[in-house]
Amino acid sequence: MSRSNSPLEDGVEENAPPSLESEIQEERIAARRLRIAARVQARKRETEGQHDTHHQEVTKELSRSQKQREQSRRRLNKLQSDGTELVTNIQVAVDARESQRRTEEAEAKRQRTEKLENEAKTSLEKFEDIRKKWASAKAKEIPQDLRDALNMQQRHCAQLIEEKSKIINELQQELKVQDDKYVKDLKRQAEDVDLMIERMEEQIKNLMKCYREELTQIEKAFELERRELLHSNYKKWEQTMQHRREKEMEYLTMRMKQVEDQAQQLQQLRVQDAEEYNMIKIKLETDVQILEQQLQHMKATFQLNQEKLEYNFQVLKKRDEENTITKSQQKRRITRLQDVLNNLRIKLKKQEKQFKEESHTLSEDCKRIMKQYQDMQKKMMYFASIDAKRFHEMWIMNEEEIKGLVKKALDANLIIHEQQLGMTYVRPNLPFMKSTGPIIPQHTKKKLTEVLAKQFLTAGQKITGDEEGVEESVSAGAQGESHQSKEQGQLEASYPENPDNLLPQISPKTMKKLLEIMCDECDFLVESKLLKLFSTLEKHEQSLMKLDSIFMALGVENEADVYKLADFLIKYSEQQIAENKKEDEEDGQIDEGKSQSYVSISSVEAAEGSSSMIERSTTTDLIHPNDVLKALKVYTEHYCKPREKHPLPSFINYEERDDSEDAAFWEAMANVIPESTQRVWSALETELEKYYKILTERSDLITETEGLKQQNTELRMLLHQYINSRVNAELEIPPTQVMQIDQR
Amino acid sequence: MAEFGDSVLEDLSASDQHTSFSMSRATADADKRKMRRIIAEDPDWSLAIVPYLRIICLQHIIDNFEKNPILDELPPADKVKVLEKLSTKLPISVTANLISDEGYWRRCSVERWGRRDVSYYGNSWRRMFLECHLESAIELFIPNTTDPNVILDKVPFYKNYVKKISVSQLLPPVKSSENRQKEDTLLAVGDGASEELSVSHFDFGMLLDKMTELEELHLVYGVRGCRMNFEWSLFEFTEQDCQSLAKALKSCKHLKVFRLHQSKVNDENVQTLCSSFLEHPSLRELDFSHNIIGERGARAIGKLLNSSKLEVLSLYDNKIKGHGAQAIAYALSRNENLTTLNLRLNRIGDEGGQCVANALLKNSTLINLHLGSNELTEPTANFLSRVLMQNKTLKSINLSCNRLGLDGGKQLQEGMAHNSSLVEFDLRLTEVGQESEYFISQILQRNKETAHRTPL
Numbered sequence A: 001m002s003r004s005n006s007p008l009e010d011g012v013e014e015n016a017p018p019s020l021e022s023e024i025q026e027e028r029i030a031a032r033r034l035r036i037a038a039r040v041q042a043r044k045r046e047t048e049g050q051h052d053t054h055h056q057e058v059t060k061e062l063s064r065s066q067k068q069r070e071q072s073r074r075r076l077n078k079l080q081s082d083g084t085e086l087v088t089n090i091q092v093a094v095d096a097r098e099s100q101r102r103t104e105e106a107e108a109k110r111q112r113t114e115k116l117e118n119e120a121k122t123s124l125e126k127f128e129d130i131r132k133k134w135a136s137a138k139a140k141e142i143p144q145d146l147r148d149a150l151n152m153q154q155r156h157c158a159q160l161i162e163e164k165s166k167i168i169n170e171l172q173q174e175l176k177v178q179d180d181k182y183v184k185d186l187k188r189q190a191e192d193v194d195l196m197i198e199r200m201e202e203q204i205k206n207l208m209k210c211y212r213e214e215l216t217q218i219e220k221a222f223e224l225e226r227r228e229l230l231h232s233n234y235k236k237w238e239q240t241m242q243h244r245r246e247k248e249m250e251y252l253t254m255r256m257k258q259v260e261d262q263a264q265q266l267q268q269l270r271v272q273d274a275e276e277y278n279m280i281k282i283k284l285e286t287d288v289q290i291l292e293q294q295l296q297h298m299k300a301t302f303q304l305n306q307e308k309l310e311y312n313f314q315v316l317k318k319r320d321e322e323n324t325i326t327k328s329q330q331k332r333r334i335t336r337l338q339d340v341l342n343n344l345r346i347k348l349k350k351q352e353k354q355f356k357e358e359s360h361t362l363s364e365d366c367k368r369i370m371k372q373y374q375d376m377q378k379k380m381m382y383f384a385s386i387d388a389k390r391f392h393e394m395w396i397m398n399e400e401e402i403k404g405l406v407k408k409a410l411d412a413n414l415i416i417h418e419q420q421l422g423m424t425y426v427r428p429n430l431p432f433m434k435s436t437g438p439i440i441p442q443h444t445k446k447k448l449t450e451v452l453a454k455q456f457l458t459a460g461q462k463i464t465g466d467e468e469g470v471e472e473s474v475s476a477g478a479q480g481e482s483h484q485s486k487e488q489g490q491l492e493a494s495y496p497e498n499p500d501n502l503l504p505q506i507s508p509k510t511m512k513k514l515l516e517i518m519c520d521e522c523d524f525l526v527e528s529k530l531l532k533l534f535s536t537l538e539k540h541e542q543s544l545m546k547l548d549s550i551f552m553a554l555g556v557e558n559e560a561d562v563y564k565l566a567d568f569l570i571k572y573s574e575q576q577i578a579e580n581k582k583e584d585e586e587d588g589q590i591d592e593g594k595s596q597s598y599v600s601i602s603s604v605e606a607a608e609g610s611s612s613m614i615e616r617s618t619t620t621d622l623i624h625p626n627d628v629l630k631a632l633k634v635y636t637e638h639y640c641k642p643r644e645k646h647p648l649p650s651f652i653n654y655e656e657r658d659d660s661e662d663a664a665f666w667e668a669m670a671n672v673i674p675e676s677t678q679r680v681w682s683a684l685e686t687e688l689e690k691y692y693k694i695l696t697e698r699s700d701l702i703t704e705t706e707g708l709k710q711q712n713t714e715l716r717m718l719l720h721q722y723i724n725s726r727v728n729a730e731l732e733i734p735p736t737q738v739m740q741i742d743q744r
Numbered sequence B: 001m002a003e004f005g006d007s008v009l010e011d012l013s014a015s016d017q018h019t020s021f022s023m024s025r026a027t028a029d030a031d032k033r034k035m036r037r038i039i040a041e042d043p044d045w046s047l048a049i050v051p052y053l054r055i056i057c058l059q060h061i062i063d064n065f066e067k068n069p070i071l072d073e074l075p076p077a078d079k080v081k082v083l084e085k086l087s088t089k090l091p092i093s094v095t096a097n098l099i100s101d102e103g104y105w106r107r108c109s110v111e112r113w114g115r116r117d118v119s120y121y122g123n124s125w126r127r128m129f130l131e132c133h134l135e136s137a138i139e140l141f142i143p144n145t146t147d148p149n150v151i152l153d154k155v156p157f158y159k160n161y162v163k164k165i166s167v168s169q170l171l172p173p174v175k176s177s178e179n180r181q182k183e184d185t186l187l188a189v190g191d192g193a194s195e196e197l198s199v200s201h202f203d204f205g206m207l208l209d210k211m212t213e214l215e216e217l218h219l220v221y222g223v224r225g226c227r228m229n230f231e232w233s234l235f236e237f238t239e240q241d242c243q244s245l246a247k248a249l250k251s252c253k254h255l256k257v258f259r260l261h262q263s264k265v266n267d268e269n270v271q272t273l274c275s276s277f278l279e280h281p282s283l284r285e286l287d288f289s290h291n292i293i294g295e296r297g298a299r300a301i302g303k304l305l306n307s308s309k310l311e312v313l314s315l316y317d318n319k320i321k322g323h324g325a326q327a328i329a330y331a332l333s334r335n336e337n338l339t340t341l342n343l344r345l346n347r348i349g350d351e352g353g354q355c356v357a358n359a360l361l362k363n364s365t366l367i368n369l370h371l372g373s374n375e376l377t378e379p380t381a382n383f384l385s386r387v388l389m390q391n392k393t394l395k396s397i398n399l400s401c402n403r404l405g406l407d408g409g410k411q412l413q414e415g416m417a418h419n420s421s422l423v424e425f426d427l428r429l430t431e432v433g434q435e436s437e438y439f440i441s442q443i444l445q446r447n448k449e450t451a452h453r454t455p456l
Helices: A002-015 A025-059 A064-139 A143-421 A446-465 A470-485 A508-521 A528-534 A539-554 A559-590 A596-619 A625-645 A649-656 A660-670 A675-723 A735-743 B002-032 B053-063 B076-085 B092-098 B102-113 B125-139 B183-189 B192-196 B239-251 B267-277 B295-305 B322-334 B349-362 B378-390 B405-417 B434-453
Strands: B164-166 B216-220 B257-261 B285-287 B312-314 B340-342 B368-370 B396-398 B424-426
Touching (some): A025 A064, A064 A143, A143 A660, A508 A539, A508 A559, A528 A539, A539 A559, A539 A625, B076 B102, B102 B125, B125 B164, B295 B322, B405 B434
Parallel strands (some): B312 B340, B396 B424
16 A cells, blocks of 8 residues: 555655755765665554554455565565665766766867877977978078077977977876876775665665564564464364364263163173073973983884894895795796696586586575475464463463562561551552563664674683583573573573574584674675774774674574574585585596696695684584675575565564563562662561571570580589599698689 | 504604693693692593593594594594594695595684685585685786796695686786795885786686686786785786687686686787687686777677677676677677676767667567666667567666666656566666656566566
8 A cells, every 4th residue: 555655755755855866975875864764664654554454354365474475575675676776876876977987088088189189280380390490590691690590499499398398297287187086086986885885784784674574574473373373273173172072971971871771781681691591501401312312212223123124134035035936936836827727717617517507406496495484484483473372371470470479578568567667558559460461662672682792702702711611601691691581490491492493503602703704704784984983992892893783784683593694604604615525526536647736736725624624623613704795695685585574573573572671560570669668678687687696696595504504513513523532632732722712 | 554553653652742741731730720629610621631542542643634644444423523623724635635524624714714605615615715725826826936836736636626716816927036025015126127027927728727627717817905006017918818818718618607807808808718718618607897898809709699608798897889889789689698788887879779779679588788877868768668668588677877868768668668577677867757767667566576476
């Protein structure tokens, strides 16, 4: 601002006082000094002003230090240029003076040379004059004239010389003046040099001062700026630090919280893990134990299996060997059997023919047997009616007898009540006393067969051990049966009354066997559902149930049927065997003289046959399991048809008669005297018994007292006898005394 | 080694006396100080009365350094000690090449030449010492009386370090043998016989061809401080001197700066010197200030300008007039090396000024131009204003002490209005008028600011 104006001021100042260019040195110096002082003053003011405005210019584009530097630089440049100007001013002035002097000198020199030339010219003219006059002087002959001329000449010469010397003097004067001038110049130059030195020193001083000032200014500016910067930075730092501290605290608290949480979690986890670990450990340990056990077990099984397998292997090896052998055998046998097959085919043709004949004959037989069967039915009907009649009679007879007994019992009861107990007795109402004849039950007799089967089976089981108990067991079975029939008395009689009289012929053992075979073979007759149900039962019961269902299917309903069936089966088997034998014989006849293999087969068959024979011999007759079906088929053909026809209803009535009601009937008969009465009776009986016992005791005691009385008397007699004997006296201590002591 | 050991032993026996002497002195001191245990005021005082052998040896080496210089063999710590105590009076023949320690050379220089600015000597105290030594030897050389070998013997020691010879006086030869102690008296005595003397000054030919490293040569053929014994013959630059100097300069290939001041160098001399400088490989600065060079000399210099690599030419205070300036200006118009031209205090006049200004229109290398005190007037200002408008390289012009007048000032002002490169323009004592001066100073200020800013 003011700085920009300064050059103007300077310029004005520099040129304003004319003294600057004046010849007087002091004046110029003074003027310059004033100017410098003014400048310094202005500068100081400026810097102070700057200082004041320093704080306001913070927001300016340039930083303070830069500004200060720029300022200082300008100022110093200015100062320096001014200073150099000041110093060189002298030089310039001297130069100017020098050039002035030179021009002056040149002028003076020119004038001088001109003057000298003029003078030389004039003097030369004069000299010529003088020389010319020398010639005229020679010409003069008059001594006075000559003397005059010589004097003239002398005067002219002297004048010339004087002129010359005058010029010389002038020049010498001038030289002196020049010398003086030179000395003056020298002095002046010395002064100038001194001044210059002074100025230079002053300049140096000034510059140094200014430099120092500026340096301090710059330093101050820098310092201030630095301080401000420091301050701002410190503030910033503080702020950020505060921020950071806060954040840190926050973070710390957060972290502590987190740590706590995590510690808790950790603890929880630890506990959980420990628990889990324990659990797992226990579990695993148990698992390990179990696995070890399993391992042991497996090892054992492995061992076992190994052994087994080894054994099996051995066996299989053996078998393989056997198989190879048997294979070869089989091959051989196949060839042989081929032969046999051929034979058998031939035989088959033969037999077919034979069977045709046989069937023919058998159909005839069948017709005949049918006829016989019809006859037999007729007979049966007859016998049935007779049996019914006899049963009726028997029933009536027994009823009468039992009625009598009831009456007797009631009478006895009456007597007991009235006489013994002294109570009034009301005769109970007995409806069955009025009815006569067998009661007609409504039941089927299904259970009968079951019971039968059971009897046989149980009996058979018992019997299997010893053959001797057969009779007894049969009788026992008979007894079981008789229990059912409630005819105790007619135990023996029941057998002959059996329609077929088959029972004695078939031993219980065979019966059992037969039943077992049937049970095994006729599974198909049993319903599949039932079979399933049976599978849970015991084998015995299972077979029982099966038999029951089989019998039902076959239509076997009573004991007789069972026996009939058994008999039929035995017969059938015998028949079959007989046929087989026949065939065998025929075969043997046909295949006589055949290969050895045939012999072996026949021998096997013979062995089979012999075994069956043996069985037969022991069990009298037994059907082959394979034939059971055929036999049963035949049996059903034979026996089921007539039953379906129901030719005799009375027979059927009889047949269907149920004696379950009979039992009740008879029970009612038996229970005419009720339980309480019976208890009364039994109590009475026991009391009477007691009474009787007491009575008998009493009678016994009476007889005993009688005996004792007799003995007493006898003993008195003996005692008397002993005491009175002499032996007593001889004894040291007579028993009499002892007796006396005892008495005492 | 054996030799060294022997010598040391010898010297030890010799120095025994010294130690005994010092001991006796010590005892004397002890007596004086009344058996004090510690003498605080004496910095060299030590409890140990007998110094260490090592120190004695070092002392011995120092004492006999001239005869037996041992320095590089010593360990660094001892070397430092030796250098600290080494005498500054030792001959250069011993020390110049051996000792490179600046501390020692500083001591020598300060002791012998007083304090001088070492920066003028490339910050090397050794160089400073040796240059001063050589200069003083040359300055005190009296032809025909002093043995030239005094200087020549030491050339091998100078030549590696001396780069500048700045001679401020050269003594003329002396005929009378009665008095040769002092120059002043010598000159006073030789007063009468000086007229007949035609023998030259110190012949540089024998020195310069050996000084291969020399870069600067400043010469003054004259006598310093002659006072009342002034005699023109003392300041004579003779033909013979010129011949020998020219010859010597031709052989000096590394010379960069040549200055010949106040030696009455006339046109013939300049011609001879310039012919020797023609095609000089390294000359950069030529200074013939304060001589009496005229037209022909200027012409010779103008010729030299374009056949060398001169950058600075100073012809301050000569007698060059219009024709000479014309010759220089002609050379300047074709030159591409010259940066500074100083024609101050000549008489080139308007004729020469116009020629120079015309040359500057074509030149594009000159930076500084000094035409102070040259009797220039308005016409030159007119030409210069055109130069100011066109030339972009000139930075400083000095036209002081020329009567340019108000019109000339106005013309220059006009020229300056179109200039942006000029930084200095001296118009003192030119009668150009305040207005123009102020205007020009403002433009200069502006130019300065821009010049200051552009490199930033």
